[in-house]
Amino acid sequence: MAGGTMIGVTIPEIDESKCTACGDCVELCPASAVDLVNGKAAIVRPEDCDYCTDCEVFCSAGAISCPFDIILVKDRPAEQR
Ligand code: SF4
Ligand code: SF4
DSSP, rough: EEEEEEEEEEEEEEOTTTOOOOOOHHHHTTTTTTETTTTTEEEOOGGGGGOOOHHHHHTTTTTTTTOOOOOOSSSOOOGGO
């Protein structure tokens, strides 16, 4: 498994066991943050990733996931609901 949260930067998670090295994510990443390393996709420039989630959508092998944290806000004033 590669990816996750680095210092102050959230990046996609890549399941190397599912990656077929097709290179689609490398070509499609608008930030050029992904590259193939030893035959597997890796986020090589995490500081450039803007977490657009395009790579998750275009990976036909389902090797990339871009989870989001869901924050539940309790006791919000009624006027903000
Ligand atoms: S698109 Fe998916 S299968 Fe293809 S290189 Fe990227 S992570 Fe691997
Ligand atoms: S989330 Fe967007 S910017 Fe980040 S690696 Fe995937 S395609 Fe590139």
